Amino acid sequence: MLLPYCRDAVGALRAPTVEARWRVLVSGCLAAWPCGVDGTDYGLGAELKGLLSLPTIHLLPFCPEQIVLGTPRAVPDIHDGDGVDVMQGRARVLDEHGMDVTDLMIAGARAMLEHARRERADLAILTDMSASCGSQVISSGSRLTPVRSFQKGVGVATALLLEAGIPVVSQRDFRTLALVRQRLDPAYEPPAGLRDHHEHPWTLEHLPLPHPRTR
Helix, strand or coil: CCCCCCHHHHHHCCCCCCCCCEEEEEEHHHHCCCCCCCCCCCCCCCCCHHHHCCCCEEEEEECHHHHHHCCCCCCCEEECCCHHHHHCCCCEEECCCCCECHHHHHHHHHHHHHHHHHCCCCEEEECCCCCCCCCCEEECCCCCCCCCCEEECCCHHHHHHHHCCCCEEECCCHHHHHHHHHHHCCCCCCCCCCCCHHHCHHHHHHCCCCCCCCC
């Protein structure tokens, strides 16, 4: 299991300017694309609007699931591992009907990585809890069971991006996102007490296993 701790990586990126903006890969739903499983953006399109509209950022939206499974679609989730395990053949991706979509999810992940490389992405901000884009917490098996189970882990696309050296930040990594915004806008003053997803009380209570990497 590989999980990203990206504050150091964000701090090490080159200084952004209006002329040389950071090229940021973002999940399509965070860019307000109606690409969720239900044909909406899950209400996420406005969540990072202030950050993603800064003049020192160039957005590179992409949805790895839409490109291979279409929209709307059945709900894919990882069984018996996370995205790293999927890439190494130890876990599978099934939809809620039991259909195996592992090969399609890997194809979507590879398309996202190709997009990131082609556009020279400096950083990725992706939707957590997704079987493709999750970077801190994902479902353990189908999310549509009466009691949804979670695990610390990464999605399939995130696994490939991390392996390629592209830092990945969750939309719930509020402390790291504040650092991203400070780098993009030095006048920004973040509020006190921000936490990343793995530092949140819910995560610490429900998923208390130690993180395998440190910042």
